[in-house]
Amino acid sequence: MNKNYEKYFIKPSIKNAAKRTKKRVEIIRKDVVIPDRLKQIAINKTYCVRTFGCQANERDGEIISGILEEIGYKFESNPEKADLVILNTCAVRENAEEKVFGTMGGLKKIKNDNPDFIFGICGCMVQQDDIVEKILKKYPQVDLIFGTHNINNIPALIDNAYFDKARVVEVYSKEGEVYENLPSKRENNLKAWVNIMYGCDKFCTYCIVPYTRGKERSRLMEDILQEVNDLKKSGYKEITLLGQNVNAYGNDLNLGYNFADLLNEVAKTNIDRIRFTTSHPWNFTKEMINAIANNKNIMPYVHLPLQSGDDDILRKMARRYTIKEYVDLYKEIRNKIEGVCITTDIIVGFPGETLEQFENTLKIVDELKYDGAFTFIYSPRSGTPAAKMKDDVSNKEKHERFNRLLDIVNKHALDRNKEYEGKILKVLVEGPSKRNPNIFSGYSENNKLVNFVGNPNMISKIVKVKIKKAKSFTLEGEAIG
Numbered sequence: 001m002n003k004n005y006e007k008y009f010i011k012p013s014i015k016n017a018a019k020r021t022k023k024r025v026e027i028i029r030k031d032v033v034i035p036d037r038l039k040q041i042a043i044n045k046t047y048c049v050r051t052f053g054c055q056a057n058e059r060d061g062e063i064i065s066g067i068l069e070e071i072g073y074k075f076e077s078n079p080e081k082a083d084l085v086i087l088n089t090c091a092v093r094e095n096a097e098e099k100v101f102g103t104m105g106g107l108k109k110i111k112n113d114n115p116d117f118i119f120g121i122c123g124c125m126v127q128q129d130d131i132v133e134k135i136l137k138k139y140p141q142v143d144l145i146f147g148t149h150n151i152n153n154i155p156a157l158i159d160n161a162y163f164d165k166a167r168v169v170e171v172y173s174k175e176g177e178v179y180e181n182l183p184s185k186r187e188n189n190l191k192a193w194v195n196i197m198y199g200c201d202k203f204c205t206y207c208i209v210p211y212t213r214g215k216e217r218s219r220l221m222e223d224i225l226q227e228v229n230d231l232k233k234s235g236y237k238e239i240t241l242l243g244q245n246v247n248a249y250g251n252d253l254n255l256g257y258n259f260a261d262l263l264n265e266v267a268k269t270n271i272d273r274i275r276f277t278t279s280h281p282w283n284f285t286k287e288m289i290n291a292i293a294n295n296k297n298i299m300p301y302v303h304l305p306l307q308s309g310d311d312d313i314l315r316k317m318a319r320r321y322t323i324k325e326y327v328d329l330y331k332e333i334r335n336k337i338e339g340v341c342i343t344t345d346i347i348v349g350f351p352g353e354t355l356e357q358f359e360n361t362l363k364i365v366d367e368l369k370y371d372g373a374f375t376f377i378y379s380p381r382s383g384t385p386a387a388k389m390k391d392d393v394s395n396k397e398k399h400e401r402f403n404r405l406l407d408i409v410n411k412h413a414l415d416r417n418k419e420y421e422g423k424i425l426k427v428l429v430e431g432p433s434k435r436n437p438n439i440f441s442g443y444s445e446n447n448k449l450v451n452f453v454g455n456p457n458m459i460s461k462i463v464k465v466k467i468k469k470a471k472s473f474t475l476e477g478e479a480i481g
């Protein structure tokens, strides 16, 4: 297709994306509309969706695939063979964006070989004005750009790109809505993501998410429960409740229920395993801790992002808690929830972080002994408040701090894992190892990855595994019946 003119432009604006005016957003229950002529052309065509980034993006990818299948496209895992490729992107750090630009460059060739090929980019990255400008200028192979608020309109966008032979850009920068009833094609038939809310209003100063995903907005509890019940009926064993900050669930609805209530209600569906992510340490309530501790099917695992171990840096990050408050919460979670594992996120080299402030992070990490941690080098995101601060920690210093932190994190991960040697864990078995057909793997209740000697009948079941050996990132063992 020769796209020599550009049409249908609604470009993003990071500035508009920061506005928060609505108290409550609309819940939209309309079916997606598919133009007949698009159904006709999709009949013998294939699609491939590549997703980068977090679980919210994974879930969006499933919905995008669901819409494409409803149009009539068939799944093709190899992007080089597909007629329609969509890259569902992440903007949280610059290296995530570099990966996408690399993939975009790599797909240039197919464009030349298949004139009907449609190449689309969506997700958080294209919510940024400068990225869209860069793609339009430097990547003529891209036909279609749509934002996180435009997924429901994919059929019309593809229709325009195909029949009008135009480059199509539709990226709204707004607070957003809640869409129910969108089709979806789930990636896994054992474990499912369930959105409970969208967006974020925390505006941590380093983070692009509140700008790329809009306002905090919750789904109604009845819609979530319906989805969990349907998943259970279709044989799913585990669900993960998703939100940028699940603690805020319900605040925008004003219906008298909150995240702890939701946890208790979801537990009553009796689905085997319930997980949730992510919890901000700021409004993690005692009721939430009780709900996790008191319901057997809510898994004893909490991801509790620390970000920094220094009060001044936390203030500059606008994280809303002090180290003392964080440590108190952490200890309460450890004390009240039996067998709990706790992991975290930490950023090194935030603007102005001194060596002493970084060492405060090391001290806390050494004291708390996490089960695991995702560690990141600070990456300025244009449009965020931190991007205006002086990024004055040198690259070399950032890497040195990163490596020092990683050593401590890995040491504690191994020590924590060693405590399980000789113990029995319940594992939801996902499948055999690629290298050895007698070794199976799955996650324990507290989210440890376990590789063990078992048999194919165990797949999709929860089995007891005796742990023989601990490594930093995995446990090894043998199924015991």
Ligand code: 5AD
Residues within 6 Å of the ligand: 092, 093, 206, 207, 208, 305, 307, 345, 346, 347, 376, 377, 378, 379, 380, 381
């Ligand atoms: N630079 C580095 N890490 C970041 N994160 C979010 N924004 C940035 C940034 N600008 C990290 C935080 C968050 C995780 C998902 O990504 O630690 O918890």
Ligand code: SF4
Residues within 6 Å of the ligand: 200, 201, 202, 203, 204, 207, 208, 209, 210, 244, 245, 280
């Ligand atoms: Fe980003 Fe903070 Fe919101 Fe998490 S809570 S998505 S780090 S702004």
